[in-house]
Amino acid sequence: MNDTWRTDLLDQLEFYWAAHLMPRLAGLTDDEYFWEPVSGCWSVRPGTDGEYHLEQFSPDPPTPPLTTIAWRVVHVGRDIFGTRARAFFGPTPGPDDADMYDTRHWPEPLPHTGADAIAFLEQAYTLWHDGVAALSDEELRQPLGPKGAAFAEEPMAKLVLHINREVMAHGAEICLLRDLYQAHRDREDPLVAACLAGDAATVAAVLAGWHGDVDVAGVRAARPELVAEAAGLRHWSVVRELVTAGFEVNGGRISALHSAAAAGALDEVRFLVEHGADLAATDAEFGLPPAGWADHFGHTATADYLRHPS
Structure with missing residues (x-):
């Protein structure tokens, strides 16, 4: 691991975020955000408590449903960036012993408009980005510990790489859904x-x-x-x-x-x-x-x- 390791890890995410994903999300409408290209999609829906919730099961079904832009935005913002950032870098409203998957780290209401979704992503990205930016190369080498759950022995650098991959994968899916939505509207x-x-x-x-x-x-x-x-x-x-x-x-x-x-x-x-x-x-x-x-x-x-x- 060389002296530029942290910089290289961040550069990869920063470039994707600023040059690829966020420009493609400009102008996201509420209709796009909740658009379901097929029936039976998983999305973000209001529950009996009046709050919006992410539809999901644990473990995933053998063939998970197609998901909406809303689902993927919340997954990226809360599950990939948000809970990890608060678990490792704080501050967090969750218990001290809550691991990086625990959604109690992110109790805020989930976004239910296109504009709120963009702000939500930016907030979560900033928390994760700034936390990683503050790490030294030595801290990147250290194991995740109990907050890493089943990955406790893996180094922080490996989690950073994993999150970069996850964000790029889900970001590409969001962009594809926007393309499909536009093509659908164009045909009308x-x-x-x-x-x-x-x-x-x-x-x-x-x-x-x-x-x-x-x-x-x-x-x-x-x-x-x-x-x-x-x-x-x-x-x-x-x-x-x-x-x-x-x-x-x-x-x-x-x-x-x-x-x-x-x-x-x-x-x-x-x-x-x-x-x-x-x-x-x-x-x-x-x-x-x-x-x-x-x-x-x-x-x-x-x-x-x-x-x-x-």
């Missing part, structure tokens, strides 16, 4: 579904009013990134239909112009620029303008045009 709207499928004929028909039950203005307002999404999928005919119909040309973390530049699609780049695409806009991932994306992917003619449009 004929215009959005057609855009993402690259079905330009249906998009044109909807925009022309042939599907009177579609609220085009509502979609335009609710999905300012729709042009960017279609461009990211290289559905150029859809992009043209949407832009011509007045949809936002500069929406999205990665704009439609960035995607066209990356593809070297010079005709599409010209079309977007002629319809108000921002040549100087930088993407949210690399901080580059569209010309920088064209450079990176080796599209010299496209990059030249973006720097000197005419």
Whole structure:
């Protein structure tokens, strides 16, 4: 174990938390939080006492039910971070002899809104992170002791590694559930579904009013990134239909112009620029303008045009 052991352990968790998980949880709605993709999911539900409780059995059934985002958020926040942090680093409302699995370490009400869930995760993460950050390398080598229950002889460093893995695994599951929820919602709207499928004929028909039950203005307002999404999928005919119909040309973390530049699609780049695409806009991932994306992917003619449009 070298002098950077604690730093390396924390860096792994910090990077995942700040660069991957928390950005993906931005805007979590209450409907998403409790969404059940199939019947019979385990979730967080109100009990007869009026408080919300995590559905689970011990031991797990042979085939555990699929779980909601709410279930996984509470499991990560309370069971993975919270009870361990309070058991080992304190202070805790639980008994002194309570081990790291004892939920008496975390008696607070469980979150039952999307916004509360984010705050709950941040609170639990901070408790665990700051506790680990205060450990010396020698303390990381020490066995967990009685609070580690069946893992009493294992070193603290091994628990830290285990928690890093657990958070990444459950975090990935939460992100996948968000993706599935969005795909489910997208399929409910004929215009959005057609855009993402690259079905330009249906998009044109909807925009022309042939599907009177579609609220085009509502979609335009609710999905300012729709042009960017279609461009990211290289559905150029859809992009043209949407832009011509007045949809936002500069929406999205990665704009439609960035995607066209990356593809070297010079005709599409010209079309977007002629319809108000921002040549100087930088993407949210690399901080580059569209010309920088064209450079990176080796599209010299496209990059030249973006720097000197005419």
